Amino acid sequence: xxxIDQPTEMTATEGxxxxxxxxxxxxxxxxxxxxxxxxxEAPTFLSxxxxxxxxxxxxxxxxxxxxKGYSYLLLKELQMKDSASYLCGRTDxxxxxxxxxxxxxxxxx
Amino acid sequence: xxxxxQHPSRVICKSxxxxxxxxxxxxxxxxTMFWYRQFPKQSLMLMATSNEGSKATYEQGVxxxxxxxxxxxxxxxTLTVTSAHxxxxxxYICSARSGRGYNEQFFGPGTRLTVL
Numbered sequence: 001x002x003x004i005d006q007p008t009e010m011t012a013t014e015g016x017x018x019x020x021x022x023x024x025x026x027x028x029x030x031x032x033x034x035x036x037x038x039x040x041e042a043p044t045f046l047s048x049x050x051x052x053x054x055x056x057x058x059x060x061x062x063x064x065x066x067x068k069g070y071s072y073l074l075l076k077e078l079q080m081k082d083s084a085s086y087l088c089g090r091t092d093x094x095x096x097x098x099x100x101x102x103x104x105x106x107x108x109x
Numbered sequence: 110x111x112x113x114x115q116h117p118s119r120v121i122c123k124s125x126x127x128x129x130x131x132x133x134x135x136x137x138x139x140x141t142m143f144w145y146r147q148f149p150k151q152s153l154m155l156m157a158t159s160n161e162g163s164k165a166t167y168e169q170g171v172x173x174x175x176x177x178x179x180x181x182x183x184x185x186x187t188l189t190v191t192s193a194h195x196x197x198x199x200x201y202i203c204s205a206r207s208g209r210g211y212n213e214q215f216f217g218p219g220t221r222l223t224v225l
Contacts, residue, residue: 033213033214035216040200040219040221041218041219042202042216042217042218042219043153043202043216044216045213045215048213087152087153096155096158097143097155097204097214098155099152099153099155100152101151101152102151102152
């Protein structure tokens with residue numbers, strides 16, 4: 001996706017923690033979404049950040065810094081089922097979405 | 110709540126034929142629906158945005174005469190791929206937004222199109 005950068009792939013072992021960073025263009029920014037997508041399936045919603053700070057939801061947390069154009073998704077206590085692509089998405093004030101290319105997380109036993 | 114369905118889930122067609130994909134919001138009214146295309150191991154690329162009762166807005170590089178979008182009601186949008194070619198083979202995903210609260214989009218399950 002345009003102007004949204006995230007790593008291509010990350011590998012971690014079961015039970016570990018992984019942090020996926022995302023940087024985006026700040027002009028016109030409204031909110032930051034994270035979606036999970038398993039191969040061949042549609043994305044599913046994980047989190048939405050509008051204000052600076054950390055939002056925690058169970059094993060997943062998402063952080064946003066509006067001034068830095070930076071977000072991260074933190075996955076704790078990794079499970080095999082967490083192996084998927086994680087999409088960072090930015091919405092502008094018109095509600096238009098742009099997605100990053102996705103980060104493929106590979107969880108190994 | 111917030112379920113979006115797509116039909117068909119898979120379609121195989123011959124080159125030159127047209128294919129229609131339906132996107133329905135099952136339990137909410139979608140003021141806006143989006144159509145995305147995703148090639149293997151690539152991100153979702155927004156093709157167009159459709160608002161109920163008005164013409165779709167296409168992203169740069171997307172041919173509006175080839176990808177016809179109709180959003181005739183608050184619960185249904187259709188994408189018709191006209192004169193499909195093998196390079197149109199892709200995963201097409203729709204999403205819908207209710208217009209309430211924040212801008213979360215609810216995604217359909219996707220349609221796998223294969224053009225022979």
